[in-house]
Amino acid sequence: MSAIVVEDLQKAYGELRAVDGLSFAVEEGEVFGLLGPNGAGKTTTVEILIGLRERDGGRVQVTGYDPAQEGDAVKAQIGVQLQQTELFPLLSVEEILGLFASFYRDSKPVAELLELVGLQERRKAKYRHLSGGQKQRLSLALTLINDPALVFLDEPTTGLDPQARRALWDIVEQMRDQGKTVLLTTHYMEEAEVLCRRVAIIDHGKILALGTPRDLVDEFVPERAIEITLADGLDASSLEELTGVTRVVIKNGSAAIYTTNIRETMASLLQVSGGSALSLDSLRIQRGTLEDVFLHLTGRTIRE
């Protein structure tokens, strides 16, 4: 059974069609990513799913309910993290958890949640004294306060440093291991690749592609890149003559050789390198990323 079903979802703000016919389903127990640049319609979609916004058209089911009709039933069963939300500055971590616990019929013990997000030490600290990463971890703990089967995370790591981002990923992975269904939005391709079983790439309110990160890469950017360091004075143009090469990008003293046939290109590269000053010491083979998929689909990078 699907935790979330969305069919032909529509939402316009005046002229702007923020969500323009989205359809997807999130299976129980999977981490599903909505991936796209700012303004793609990710947040609007989440807000419609959690009952904070009315939709203009289409069909939506969240944990078996229509959030527009039975918003309270949906809200009681889900956990939600919204972007850029500041909580109560003068309340402590455990007070905020206690407050949110009172909104639900049943709630998880505060101590357990503190441990899960690693905030035991800071439980007496006032919210305004928390770091950005600690605030986000508290907000993740709040999504779990009613022990929901389905959790929505809207841009959970935006604005965090890499270390804090890793810590948050760990928490999301724990959610997944506990069997929770997670719908997360992000514009970090790496985040989607690490966390999501499946992603939907969204732009201008439409789904451009949907699948596992590996399948999407294989489908849209089948090229592999062979990266090598270039010695000074080497004529790089010869690299383009290797078998199967589609293009060569030279940057900062290294070359990325793109190919659709990794076996043949490697073979010819080895042949060429044998009789030249070409060093293969730092050779790496790179797969395409979701970033490349997005670039391929839209002609833009995701943060443009």
Next chain:
Amino acid sequence: MKALWTLTYYTGLQFARDKVALFWTLVFPIVLMVIIGSVFGESDSASMPVGLVLHDQGPAGQAIAQVLEGIELFELTTGSEEDELAALGRGDRRAVVVLPADLSAVWQRREVATVGVHLDTSQQQSAGTALSVVQQVIEGVQREFTQQPSLVTVETHSVQAEHFRPIDYIAPGILALSVAQLGLFGATTLVEQRQQRLLRRLQATPVSRWMVLLSNIIVRLVIALVQTGILLGVALGLFRIQVVGSWPAIIGIVVFGTLAFIALGFLLGALAPSAEALIAIVQMINFPMMFLSGALFPLDFMPEILRPVAVALPLTYLADILRQVMVDATPYATVLQGMGALLVFMVASALLSWRFFRWE
């Protein structure tokens, strides 16, 4: 219900931890009252007007009159009992001493005489001073006259003078002003929370909007009552205000007034784009309101041209009602009219704010 009480508790806790808010709601009104009260409070003029009614034409009466005349603190007037008591009632005397017609005769017989002293107890401090000086003078003259101790009884009569000291007028006004401020700023927390998208986060939980609103209103009401308690404590303890009305009536009016101004505050909160803008708007309303509403001085002092402004300000009515109930001042409008005016402000503001308040 659990959610409502928890929300209310934590909203209150946040307020209690907000030192700036605490200062403005609890300390500032006291400072204001103490400063204004000390400046305009008891008219501590060098001399104290005291009336003397000299029914006794004998030597004892003359002697007492002479000594009283010599007391620098007193500004002595002699007149008929009727005139002097009327002057006391108007607040023009602090005390009136009535010497009985048979005073000299009684003391010549070495018997106990009764002297009447009428005191304006609305001015307790000066009344007390006047009484003790008068007592000393009369006893002194009596001992000299009779060469015996204790042949006089001083019978005191309390009079509540009709006149008002400025502090009598100002104290209820400051109470009204504080309640009004508390209400006008009532939406700041909500507007801040809207700005920080916290209201939106709360809406993603099963907690309902009215619970969020109600918890804010309850907290404001509790603060209003604490504030009222403190201000009344200062007014009664420090400035000896005589409260004539019933306590339930005063508390009821404070609650009613707070609700009316909270509704107005929510309307401002609905119109203000940010918390900073809201504070600026409230200040823009607050300062003129302070001076145009008659909260701090009588409307009669106001230029004719500004009267219509006062009539349109809800604070005018709240101050007026509180003043009537607390110190029985001459009303500007009846209590019912005032309550009616406040009710109109409250309902209109509540409806408009419900219509315009944005949760995101």
